Amino acid sequence: MDAISDLEFFAVVAKAESLREAAQHLGVTPPAVSKRLVVIERRLGVRLMQRTTRRASLTPEGELYLVEGAKVLEDLEILERKVAGAQAVPRGILRVVATLGFGRKHIAPALSAFARTYRDVELQLTLTDRPVNLVDQGFDLQIRFGDLPDSTLTARLLAHNRRILCAADAYLAARGEPQTPRELAQHACIFIQENDETFGTWHLRSGAASEKVKVRGPLASNDGECAVSWALDAHGILIRSLWEVAPMLQAGTLRPVLPKWQLPAADIYAVFPTRSNLSAKTRALLDHLLGVFEKHRRSLDGNWHA
Numbered sequence: 001m002d003a004i005s006d007l008e009f010f011a012v013v014a015k016a017e018s019l020r021e022a023a024q025h026l027g028v029t030p031p032a033v034s035k036r037l038v039v040i041e042r043r044l045g046v047r048l049m050q051r052t053t054r055r056a057s058l059t060p061e062g063e064l065y066l067v068e069g070a071k072v073l074e075d076l077e078i079l080e081r082k083v084a085g086a087q088a089v090p091r092g093i094l095r096v097v098a099t100l101g102f103g104r105k106h107i108a109p110a111l112s113a114f115a116r117t118y119r120d121v122e123l124q125l126t127l128t129d130r131p132v133n134l135v136d137q138g139f140d141l142q143i144r145f146g147d148l149p150d151s152t153l154t155a156r157l158l159a160h161n162r163r164i165l166c167a168a169d170a171y172l173a174a175r176g177e178p179q180t181p182r183e184l185a186q187h188a189c190i191f192i193q194e195n196d197e198t199f200g201t202w203h204l205r206s207g208a209a210s211e212k213v214k215v216r217g218p219l220a221s222n223d224g225e226c227a228v229s230w231a232l233d234a235h236g237i238l239i240r241s242l243w244e245v246a247p248m249l250q251a252g253t254l255r256p257v258l259p260k261w262q263l264p265a266a267d268i269y270a271v272f273p274t275r276s277n278l279s280a281k282t283r284a285l286l287d288h289l290l291g292v293f294e295k296h297r298r299s300l301d302g303n304w305h306a
Helices: 003-015 019-026 030-044 060-085 100-117 169-175 181-186 224-232 242-251 280-292
Strands: 049-051 056-058 092-098 121-127 141-145 153-159 163-167 188-192 201-206 209-214 216-221 237-241 255-257 268-273
Touching (some): 003 060, 019 030, 056 060, 100 141, 100 224, 100 242, 153 280, 224 237, 224 242, 237 242, 268 280
Antiparallel strands (some): 049 056, 141 268, 153 268
């Protein structure tokens, strides 16, 4: 008997109420179960179960063998599924969810290219800035910004992305340019709803120094494009990701504000439910997206200027 077979055998015996019940599950006689258990214990040099005529109970060593053995069996199952599924053909419905602006500008074109290659995959893209529960809402893959809120999910970094403070020249000429984070409290600020900015508190850091500033302003929206258009119209100072405003910074229509201060990271991830193996269609899309955004993982700001 090999060690893997012994682990599988012991898992059945340990979960049964008695050796007789285990024998019924295994399709053998109770003496055969008892004999094999003795052989395993001799090989390991420890007693795994305390047995009576009516029932059996695990020793501490038996508990360890059962728990750690279950991990070994699970790892083996994962490995075999990966190997068996390596040649699986991506097909079927693949549901993807992304944020409105980034999804429209970057994910939709990436999916278009993917669809040309994988004709048997039916893509369904949902764009929303509302919180999403992947499992409950039946999505296969989410494109999200920032750290994972749920340990039952797995994330792969697609692109580095930095957020910055920016404003139009006309606004800064009229109101002056803040020199410290605290001076932001004296300025008109534009808010993106459903983010931290909704509550009027901005967090900035420069080296070991950090500032939490309460700000206010006349305009707020849940749509990033609206907020950017208001900044371009010189209504105030805005926090926005480089992926969106880099062209405007290059063109000079927007200018960085407090460039030595950093905002919380907004790196971009592909997120999917943690499971023993990914379907061929999800793995294919993940590999495709990693290729599309490869250049944006080479620098900490995502190199969105390029």
